Amino acid sequence: MGPATLDGSEADLDRFAARVLNGATVVEALSPAERQMGWNIMDRSGFTRSATLRSGIGLTVTKLRWERPWSMAFDHGASPLKFVVTRGPGPRLTTSEGDRHRLDGGSFHVSQIRRPVRLQFDFDDCGVDRDHEQLSLEIDRARLGELLGTQVLPAAVERVLSSPRAYPSDAQPVVPALFQLIDEIAHCDARGPSRQLYLEAKGLELLAVMVDRLEELERAAASALSAHDVDRLERARQIVLARMDDPPSLPDLARQAGLNEAKLKAGFRTLFGDTVYGYLRHRRLDEAHRLLRQRRYSVSEVAARVGYINPSKFAAAFRERFGVPPSQVT
Template structure:
């Protein structure tokens, strides 16, 4: 059995709060609207958790979903070129969907994202039962993006086409990069309230938009580097990655790592940029922070023990690094999680 939510035509142009009022599915959820924010709470018979919505400014909206369904949830809707572009970042869970009845289905997993523009006449998304979903959605009106552009020259060609009234659908999926993960965690665990919170969330939403557009541009545009990695080089880079992860408390120097992996430091630096989108020690920092976050969530260690486990001898340096990465101190993160 599946729960179906069918959005009316031009639904996304109205914004989340008006959409909730129009659909009025009181048997499935309750909702409340206060100022620029709205909150949907699933009824206990269909699931648990909520979806929070907010207008950040005209043309820019955000939602944060944190919920689990008891039955499969299928959402359907009709879309047009006037609808906002949908930037969707899935932090946990797995879902499937289709952007048009003539298009192939897609699957989105934990740590992946997608951009949908100019969807077809029967877009659909399916959430599965007994999975915990944590996701951030940013809706951006095309005219809002145009305010940043001169003749749309700053966008990849397919997205320039998506701006036009005669545009066909545009859909792109990708892995959520470490930089995206940082911005997402800063949104999910925003340390501010009121006016400061709104400014902070808006800045991070714009950052995610930039990172996603840059990801698309990088994948669509011709490579800008002249170094081609051979299969044996790629094997060495992955070997270096494994060595780093095995020695996360006390990692080798760059030269030592290159020697142990069977390559040189130049190819090591180029390889990490190409394969992982960051520097060698940028990758190490990302892994340390993610491991620290997981350990704090498990609550089997205190903050000092977590710091030592991920290679920080100084608690203050660890706290500073964690806050710079996630936008919240490790102590507060552990307390609130």
């Protein structure tokens, strides 16, 4: 039997139970929008609960306990922006792209999987009688912008979205508010319509805390830059986004932002995690993906609107980033 392919949806619980855990699980519907999978296999036990909220947020909480080292691997399909906070002992994660992370000890990760990737989880002997707890929030980029009331997301979020890697961020320390939300969501005992309302409120609170945390970390990373430099670099980013189809040259951009060219190039990479034109390339392709989903323009029209003169080069760049040709976007 081949590996399970997951994409972050509630149906994943059934596929995960049947193919990764060999069906030794119980999957139950807690409500029309929430399902839970529990398992007890040899020395491993736990549950995963997944809810789809009306706000467009996918909320998943997992608790797991084990006694001896074990491993599992599966193929993960493309998924939206994901915020993950963990507590207690956890696995080592290795992706087929070569990224390595530890999902334990109160870590906070942000990721977005744009094309299929194989994930390998290795669980060491934890040596303590404690649960691994993980709280995940998934949301589409466009919906996040709607909830935040802006088309231009915070620079810290844009930095994650512009990364070509599946798991671009290193683990960051968790603030107490996130631990509190793990407890409140994992131990929610509300029933009926009030449960859905409770999870909606907690999901939005979780999103707000995580976005704030990202911005705090971004400010800390940019502490070597003066407030004046940060302001000018943000101005440069806004100019690049506004002129996506006809961007200025680096000397012109530096002049418009009020920086010299060397400061622009070095500061932009420090603050936004990429070169000016690397950042522009990712934003062009994200905007192209958004336009294609609207089905109002042809592929050639979309390519032109985001600044690609050659449709073939656009199609190649799009496929490299998203794993599918632009003609197959639905």
